[in-house]
Amino acid sequence: MESTPDTSQYLILGYAVFFIVSAIYLVSLYVRNRSLQRDLETLEGLDAEK
Amino acid sequence: MTPKPVLLKILDYLSIVLLAVATYLALVYAPTEAVMGDVQRVFYFHIGTAWVGLLGFVFAAGLGIAYLVTKDMKWDIVEVAAVEISVVFFFITIVLGSVWARPAWNTWWTWDPRLTTAAVTELIYVAYFMLRAGIDDPERRARFGAVYALLGGLSAPLTFMAIRLFRSIHPVVIGAANENQDKMNMTGDMRVAFFFALFTFTVIFIDMFWNRIRLGQLQDKVEQLKLKVM
Amino acid sequence: MPTTSHPSFIHATLAVVRKDLTAEFRSRELLSAMLVFSLLVILIFNFALELNVKERQSVTAGVLWTTFAFAGTLGLNRSMAVEKDRGCLDGLLLAPVDRAAIYFGKVISNLAFMFMVEAFVLPIYAALYNVNLFHPGLLLVILLGSIGYTTVGTLLASMTVQARTRDVLLPILLFPVAIPVLLSAVKASTGFLNGADMAEIWPPLNLLIVYDLIFTAVAFMVFDNVVEE
Numbered sequence: 001m002e003s004t005p006d007t008s009q010y011l012i013l014g015y016a017v018f019f020i021v022s023a024i025y026l027v028s029l030y031v032r033n034r035s036l037q038r039d040l041e042t043l044e045g046l047d048a049e050k
Numbered sequence: 051m052t053p054k055p056v057l058l059k060i061l062d063y064l065s066i067v068l069l070a071v072a073t074y075l076a077l078v079y080a081p082t083e084a085v086m087g088d089v090q091r092v093f094y095f096h097i098g099t100a101w102v103g104l105l106g107f108v109f110a111a112g113l114g115i116a117y118l119v120t121k122d123m124k125w126d127i128v129e130v131a132a133v134e135i136s137v138v139f140f141f142i143t144i145v146l147g148s149v150w151a152r153p154a155w156n157t158w159w160t161w162d163p164r165l166t167t168a169a170v171t172e173l174i175y176v177a178y179f180m181l182r183a184g185i186d187d188p189e190r191r192a193r194f195g196a197v198y199a200l201l202g203g204l205s206a207p208l209t210f211m212a213i214r215l216f217r218s219i220h221p222v223v224i225g226a227a228n229e230n231q232d233k234m235n236m237t238g239d240m241r242v243a244f245f246f247a248l249f250t251f252t253v254i255f256i257d258m259f260w261n262r263i264r265l266g267q268l269q270d271k272v273e274q275l276k277l278k279v280m
Numbered sequence: 281m282p283t284t285s286h287p288s289f290i291h292a293t294l295a296v297v298r299k300d301l302t303a304e305f306r307s308r309e310l311l312s313a314m315l316v317f318s319l320l321v322i323l324i325f326n327f328a329l330e331l332n333v334k335e336r337q338s339v340t341a342g343v344l345w346t347t348f349a350f351a352g353t354l355g356l357n358r359s360m361a362v363e364k365d366r367g368c369l370d371g372l373l374l375a376p377v378d379r380a381a382i383y384f385g386k387v388i389s390n391l392a393f394m395f396m397v398e399a400f401v402l403p404i405y406a407a408l409y410n411v412n413l414f415h416p417g418l419l420l421v422i423l424l425g426s427i428g429y430t431t432v433g434t435l436l437a438s439m440t441v442q443a444r445t446r447d448v449l450l451p452i453l454l455f456p457v458a459i460p461v462l463l464s465a466v467k468a469s470t471g472f473l474n475g476a477d478m479a480e481i482w483p484p485l486n487l488l489i490v491y492d493l494i495f496t497a498v499a500f501m502v503f504d505n506v507v508e509e
Contacts, residue, residue, distance in 0.1 A: 004082060007089035007153040014092035014149040015077070018099075018142055025138045029265060036268045043275040050279070118505055174456040181453060184443030193505045194439045201432065201457050204498065208460035208491055215467055215484050 058260055065250075065257040072098070072250040075243040083240075089153050094243050096146040098251035099139040100168070105255060106136025107171060111203025114196035126192035127270060129199055130182075131262035135255065137175045144168050167210040174202040188273065289381050296385025300359070301392060310358045314351045314397045321347045322405060336409055341469035344413075345462055347401055348394065348422075349429065353451050355393045356433045359386070360441040383434065383503040391430045398422055417472030421485065425465035428492045429458055435499050438506045464488040 076094040083090035110132040117125035147165045148158050159165070178198050185191040236244060304310050325343045329335070406413040433454055440449040455462075464484040471481035 004084055005087045005153065007087035010089040010149050010153045011091050014089065014146050017145050017149065018095050021138065021142050029261060033265055033268065036272050039272045040268065043272065043279050046279045047275060118502065170456050170459055177452045177456060180449060181439065181443060184445040184449055190442065197439065197502050197505055198453065200498065204494060205457045205460060208487065212460040212463035212487055215487065216463060
């Protein structure tokens with residue numbers, strides 16, 4: 001009788017990839033958002049001065 | 051920058067909650083599959099992200115048409131959002147497919163039509179960003195991006211069909227194993243995890259899509275202001 | 281009878297083709313580059329692959345189409361780059377001619393260059409590897425495959441020539457999108473070369489035709505957006 005193989009290592013690998021890549025993307029969105037917000041504030045300041 | 055709409059904030063939280071539930075369903079609730087063991091559980095997220103990826107790419111082709119017809123920049127912003135999110139999720143799809151293949155068929159890669167088409171499609175959309183990166187004029191960038199998103203979207207199903215033609219000539223053990231995979235019989239519990247994952251990823255897609263569009267709008271605003279001020 | 285200086289679509293298209301072909305025959309830069317390149321590719325394959333008699337059967341179509349694809353890219357790049365550098369593109373655009381005529385003219389001249397390369401490569405490969413390649417079916421596949429490849433390639437080359445990363449970008453954009461053409465062409469070519477049943481050859485051939493039709497139609501609808509200055 002065949003027993004179910006223990007492939008839990010790959011399971012962990014798979015889900016780790018999912019969460020890590022998702023996290024990287026979310027962080028990238030957040031960082032880009034912040035940097036653009038700062039640019040916007042700077043530019044709006046320059047614009048107001050004109 | 052307009053403050054985040056309440057609806058979007060709700061969607062953000064909802065996405066997180068749904069993802070938590072989907073993860074629980076996939077990892078705990080669903081029974082362990084007899085033949086492959088625990089690694090089969092990646093399947094739920096593999097399909098979920100594949101669904102998101104495909105959705106985004108099909109969208110992008112349509113959005114490309116919308117831009118070419120209207121020449122309204124907003125379509126370009128939305129199109130970039132769709133492609134970017136799809137690239138990320140489809141990448142996950144491909145890696146999960148590979149992770150699943152390794153213990154199941156003792157190889158990190160199978161040249162089966164779906165996985166190979168996914169890889170080719172992913173390359174198309176990475177190329178999309180390389181094209182855009184090489185063009186400075188925003189209007190031209192939008193036009194060319196739209197054309198390529200359309201061409202890419204049309205070629206993907208044809209790629210799938212072309213690869214399927216090749217499979218029939220190659221006698222490959224992996225192919226046989228894949229047939230089994232296609233006919234995977236899911237128990238009731240598995241089906242719950244499966245459909246819930248699809249639902250979750252659809253919500254996540256909408257949430258990320260909206261967020262990414264807002265980012266694009268902010269970027270557009272900054273660029274306009276830059277031209278005005280400098 | 282309307283007296284307009286607008287040349288008809290066909291005239292305009294043929295004028296573009298004639299311009300490209302005569303320019304090329306005077307300088308022969310493009311063609312010689314493509315031919316030499318093709319020979320090099322075949323040579324490299326000789327070392328890279330085990331092209332013994334048995335393997336040849338399964339690998340010939342792949343080697344040929346890889347050669348055509350790379351040489352084709354070279355041709356596409358140079359053909360568009362020459363236009364851009366000499367400012368011909370602007371001149372063409374000023375002419376009172378439907379842009380589509382310019383596009384189709386370019387497709388036809390690029391196709392002509394590709395055919396010339398193929399006409400050169402086929403006998404050489406046949407001689408080097410003692411394979412009979414003059415099968416009408418194979419020639420049909422080469423025709424259809426080249427059409428699909430050049431149609432999309434000209435469109436993409438028109439875009440990449442205006443980007444900063446010009447030369448490198450075309451293969452990156454073209455190859456993934458051209459995979460249906462390349463795969464179907466190889467499958468159908470192999471079928472014809474090995475004397476397979478039409479039932480086996482028809483699916484890839486069909487796909488090739490479908491691809492050509494779809495992308496010719498799309499290119500026609502979209503070209504305007506790609507050559508506007």
